[in-house]
Amino acid sequence: MFDASVQADTSMKVDSSSAFRLRLGSDEAEFNVVVLYDDMDPEAKQKLLPLKITGCGAPPESAAVVSVNEKAVPPIPLALTAVGELDDCYEIRASMSLKELASHFNKGINRFVLDAGELSTEIVLEIEL
Numbered sequence: 001m002f003d004a005s006v007q008a009d010t011s012m013k014v015d016s017s018s019a020f021r022l023r024l025g026s027d028e029a030e031f032n033v034v035v036l037y038d039d040m041d042p043e044a045k046q047k048l049l050p051l052k053i054t055g056c057g058a059p060p061e062s063a064a065v066v067s068v069n070e071k072a073v074p075p076i077p078l079a080l081t082a083v084g085e086l087d088d089c090y091e092i093r094a095s096m097s098l099k100e101l102a103s104h105f106n107k108g109i110n111r112f113v114l115d116a117g118e119l120s121t122e123i124v125l126e127i128e129l
Helices: 098-102
Strands: 031-035 048-056 064-068 071-077 079-086 089-097 111-116 119-124
Touching (some): 031 119, 048 098
Antiparallel strands (some): 064 071, 064 111
16 A cells, blocks of 8 residues: 655546455454445534444444554544344444544554454555544
8 A cells, every 4th residue: 555646647547346445454253344434424523433343243342443553542432333133244333533533643544453352453544634
């Protein structure tokens, strides 16, 4: 992953038939966290980062961000809301304070680790604040 800029008129063609996905978490457990960029409300007073957590087995009862850009941070809890279950798998909607998370960001692309019980995964943000 890299950031680049050029000083000339540049045109790029990107294949839009499939979304690019970078999976950095462990493949040991079926556990995935996706940032719901389309659900973000930039006009809201309290800025929240909406997430979708999916996996199989027992759904986690709690989750928190424990590190940002490879540096441990005091746990930032997630509010877990809607839970759906189907065939021993689950989908959880969650949100967290974007302001609290962003206080640990560096300039450029950032990533954070989310722990949910014994499960853990790293999320790379596709936004810069």
